[in-house]
Amino acid sequence: MHERLSEVLSPYKGRRDALIPILQNVQAEIGYLPDEAMLEIAKTTGLPESRVYAVASFYAQFRFKPRGRHTIMVCRGTACHVRGAEKILEETERALGIVEGETTEDKKYTLETVACIGCCALAPCIMIDEDVEAKLTPKMVSEILDGRAE
Amino acid sequence: MSFAELQKKARQEWDELQNGDIPQIIVGTATCGRSAGAMAVIKAFEDALKEKGVQAVIVEVGCIGPCYAEPLVNIAKPGKAVIAYRNVTKAMAAELVDSYLIGDDPLPHYTLGTIGEKTVEGIPRILDTPSFKPQERRVFRNCGIIDPTNINHYLANEGYAGLNKALGMTQEAVVDEMKRSGLRGRGGGGFPAGRKWEAGLKAKGSQKYVVCNADEGDPGAFMDRAVIEGDPHSVIEGMIIAGYAIGADTGYIYVRAEYPLAIRRLERAIKQAHEKGFLGKNILGTDFSFDINIFPGAGAFVCGESTALTLSIEGKRGMPRVAPRPRTTEAGLYDKPTLLNNVKTFSSAPMIITRGAEWFASVGTEKSTGTAIFALTGKVNNCGLIEVPMGITLREIIFDIGGGIADGGKFKAVQTGGPSGGCLPEALLDTPIDYDSLDAAGSIMGSGGMVVMDEKTCMVDVARYFLDFTEIESCGQCVPCRLGTKQLLDILKDICKGKGKKKDLELLVELSHSVHGGSVCGLGQTAANPVLSTIRYFRDEYEAHINDKCCPAKVCKPLIAFHILEDKCAGCTLCARSCPVSAISGEKKKVHVIDQKLCVQCGVCMEKCPKKFSAVECVSPKEKIMEVA
Numbered sequence: 001m002h003e004r005l006s007e008v009l010s011p012y013k014g015r016r017d018a019l020i021p022i023l024q025n026v027q028a029e030i031g032y033l034p035d036e037a038m039l040e041i042a043k044t045t046g047l048p049e050s051r052v053y054a055v056a057s058f059y060a061q062f063r064f065k066p067r068g069r070h071t072i073m074v075c076r077g078t079a080c081h082v083r084g085a086e087k088i089l090e091e092t093e094r095a096l097g098i099v100e101g102e103t104t105e106d107k108k109y110t111l112e113t114v115a116c117i118g119c120c121a122l123a124p125c126i127m128i129d130e131d132v133e134a135k136l137t138p139k140m141v142s143e144i145l146d147g148r149a150e
Numbered sequence: 151m152s153f154a155e156l157q158k159k160a161r162q163e164w165d166e167l168q169n170g171d172i173p174q175i176i177v178g179t180a181t182c183g184r185s186a187g188a189m190a191v192i193k194a195f196e197d198a199l200k201e202k203g204v205q206a207v208i209v210e211v212g213c214i215g216p217c218y219a220e221p222l223v224n225i226a227k228p229g230k231a232v233i234a235y236r237n238v239t240k241a242m243a244a245e246l247v248d249s250y251l252i253g254d255d256p257l258p259h260y261t262l263g264t265i266g267e268k269t270v271e272g273i274p275r276i277l278d279t280p281s282f283k284p285q286e287r288r289v290f291r292n293c294g295i296i297d298p299t300n301i302n303h304y305l306a307n308e309g310y311a312g313l314n315k316a317l318g319m320t321q322e323a324v325v326d327e328m329k330r331s332g333l334r335g336r337g338g339g340g341f342p343a344g345r346k347w348e349a350g351l352k353a354k355g356s357q358k359y360v361v362c363n364a365d366e367g368d369p370g371a372f373m374d375r376a377v378i379e380g381d382p383h384s385v386i387e388g389m390i391i392a393g394y395a396i397g398a399d400t401g402y403i404y405v406r407a408e409y410p411l412a413i414r415r416l417e418r419a420i421k422q423a424h425e426k427g428f429l430g431k432n433i434l435g436t437d438f439s440f441d442i443n444i445f446p447g448a449g450a451f452v453c454g455e456s457t458a459l460t461l462s463i464e465g466k467r468g469m470p471r472v473a474p475r476p477r478t479t480e481a482g483l484y485d486k487p488t489l490l491n492n493v494k495t496f497s498s499a500p501m502i503i504t505r506g507a508e509w510f511a512s513v514g515t516e517k518s519t520g521t522a523i524f525a526l527t528g529k530v531n532n533c534g535l536i537e538v539p540m541g542i543t544l545r546e547i548i549f550d551i552g553g554g555i556a557d558g559g560k561f562k563a564v565q566t567g568g569p570s571g572g573c574l575p576e577a578l579l580d581t582p583i584d585y586d587s588l589d590a591a592g593s594i595m596g597s598g599g600m601v602v603m604d605e606k607t608c609m610v611d612v613a614r615y616f617l618d619f620t621e622i623e624s625c626g627q628c629v630p631c632r633l634g635t636k637q638l639l640d641i642l643k644d645i646c647k648g649k650g651k652k653k654d655l656e657l658l659v660e661l662s663h664s665v666h667g668g669s670v671c672g673l674g675q676t677a678a679n680p681v682l683s684t685i686r687y688f689r690d691e692y693e694a695h696i697n698d699k700c701c702p703a704k705v706c707k708p709l710i711a712f713h714i715l716e717d718k719c720a721g722c723t724l725c726a727r728s729c730p731v732s733a734i735s736g737e738k739k740k741v742h743v744i745d746q747k748l749c750v751q752c753g754v755c756m757e758k759c760p761k762k763f764s765a766v767e768c769v770s771p772k773e774k775i776m777e778v779a
């Protein structure tokens with residue numbers, strides 16, 4: 001991990017203003033923001049560790065825990081809400097046996113909700129990695145999950 | 151190369167494509183098209199073309215708007231009208247190649263209509279259909295028409311002509327044109343754009359910035375994304391004109407990281423604009439230089455607020471600055487004069503300069519000129535993006551353009567303005583769409599979300615939903631916002647659970663006013679709007695929850711119960727087999743029963759029960775079950 005980190009961080013020495021892009025790039029490389037990375041970012045930018053954490057924890061994009069191989073994001077936008085997103089979330093939680101914010105034991109899925117993925121016309125929808133599954137009903141959720149390979 | 155030469159070359163390329171002798175298959179591949187399966191449809195066309203040895207070019211374009219018809223494919227055969235096909239599947243792709251590309255049958259039953267002036271027998275012109283007739287496409291002028299990754303397509307369609315013209319005008323003249331157009335900021339607040347540009351020009355300082363707000367945080371809106379994905383150069387051109395007008399040399403586009411395709415399209419467009427000399431040093435041979443950076447936002451609704459947004463670009467927590475604060479135009483990004491506008495505001499600028507302020511103001515109302523863009527969604531038949539002249543009524547939008555309520559439902563409310571807006575009832579459907587009328591009605595124009603609700607939507611639950619959102623998204627620095635939204639939410643949750651008290655309504659209104667008055671930014675100031683507007687127009691629903699423990703829309707789970715109608719149940723066992731908590735018992739061909747103690751009100755039984763039986767019923771209040779039993 002250390003090598004990957006220094007590679008991502010190398011162009012940013014002393015670049016305090018680039019903190020958010022740095023956090024984004026580190027997360028893109030490692031998948032989340034482990035303590036080690038946070039300390040390294042503080043060192044590289046010259047910012048106090050508290051400041052790095054304060055900024056990272058403010059934004060929804062940043063995660064401090066390792067994740068599953070796939071991410072399921074249940075959209076909670078207004079259009080999805082009035083078309084039954086709550087039921088989709090419950091069904092997904094039931095099907096995976098975890099609640100929002102958790103990762104399955106086999107590390108296959110991390111389940112999250114998102115404010116809106118902007119597919120409002122196809123509501124309700126979920127996003128599995130980069131794929132959007134649209135116009136869902138609760139019964140379709142388990143069918144989709146059952147139908148997915150590794 | 152001079153601008154005229156660039157334009158001429160681009161037009162040649164465009165004309166060849168339009169008038170060439172090879173058919174074009176034009177596929178909408180913005181995010182919405184992709185989610186509906188556009189990429190698989192492209193593959194199917196490619197396969198069919200190859201298999202049959204047919205020559206045709208496949209062009210990817212942005213979103214034309216009618217998301218309900220995605221995947222949307224336009225086919226342009228040489229010399230024929232362009233025909234738009236709706237909900238195209240892989241099988242239809244192969245059929246179209248056979249029947250229309252090889253043969254000459256356009257398969258009218260698959261079409262949405264024809265595009266442009268030419269017509270084909272048996273197919274209406276799209277612009278004559280009720281859904282398009284009231285629309286006026288200006289900001290969306292190129293979306294779904296041009297290939298957004300090809301700068302020549304943009305150039306051939308008036309692209310960068312506004313910039314070219316602006317560079318020959320004085321800065322004051324550009325600002326004056328913007329002022330006279332009457333354009334108001336499309337980010338929601340409706341502040342006159344020309345006045346903001348004037349303040350930017352007058353602000354003192356050698357370093358100034360132009361910032362484009364593409365944060366699009368309203369959870370129910372995606373118009374800014376569509377503009378960027380479908381016509382990125384229009385936003386870039388608008389920003390360059392703004393840079394020239396106020397004397398800035400650097401621009402930032404703050405765009406949500408959740409919009410990866412939009413970011414890719416912008417990166418590519420910026421690169422192309424550099425290559426043609428529209429960005430960089432000495433633009434089009436003048437001594438004006440300008441560059442644009444993309445900043446992917448890390449996900450915080452409050453960062454859509456201008457002062458929070460600029461702090462976020464600086465790498466800080468995005469917390470709105472506390473009053474008294476200077477205007478962003480005086481001290482914004484890095485405390486330098488900063489002109490911050492919404493995506494649609496910038497993309498309106500080129501046409502205002504090219505075609506003039508009078509042309510722009512020729513549609514709309516006196517105080518709200520031009521067009522409004524909405525993401526029309528929810529329980530409406532024709533979901534999608536629409537662009538309409540300001541002043542059109544909500545009724546025309548929902549019932550003509552939107553095609554009425556989905557699934558034969560009955561209209562209950564329409565929500566505009568997202569978490570800062572309100573819900574308007576049927577009695578206000580004839581309200582014209584403009585900043586001031588919507589304000590007076592208790593909602594706001596917002597940046598373009600418009601969610602239609604039917605009688606199956608619970609208005610208390612909707613208020614709870616929005617407060618849930620603002621409570622999470624409150625940055626926390628103003629106590630009335632941080633704690634007030636929490637208290638509002640707790641009360642609303644209680645009401646949804648049947649634990650509401652008689653004095654709760656009064657308390658909600660009082661608290662709403664405190665949150666409004668005690669917050670520095672728009673988030674807190676408007677957070678209670680969904681509560682106040684639903685109490686104002688749907689008070690009876692609150693009262694039903696509180697007094698009768700009844701959710702009339704049958705949404706709030708603690709207040710509803712499912713049961714099986716004895717005379718209708720055929721004992722098919724489908725419900726029992728799909729119940730996730732095994733709460734249903736019964737033998738084959740015998741009436742089934744739901745154990746109320748085990749039931750979690752998920753509604754799967756009702757969804758599974760075959761339509762011909764319709765044996766599962768939902769009731770509220772719960773006690774009704776006892777009555778039927």
Ligand SMILES: Cc1cc2nc3c(=O)[nH]c(=O)nc-3n(C[C@H](O)[C@H](O)[C@H](O)COP(=O)(O)O)c2cc1C
Nearest residue numbers: 335336337363366367454455456491492495672673
């Ligand atoms: C909480 C909050 C969120 C906002 N979100 C957005 C947004 O996503 N997009 C936007 O353009 N404006 C948003 N605004 C409005 C901006 O503060 C600002 O008024 C606007 O971007 C200015 O551009 P305009 O004059 O072109 O409308 C938001 C304001 C608040 C208070």
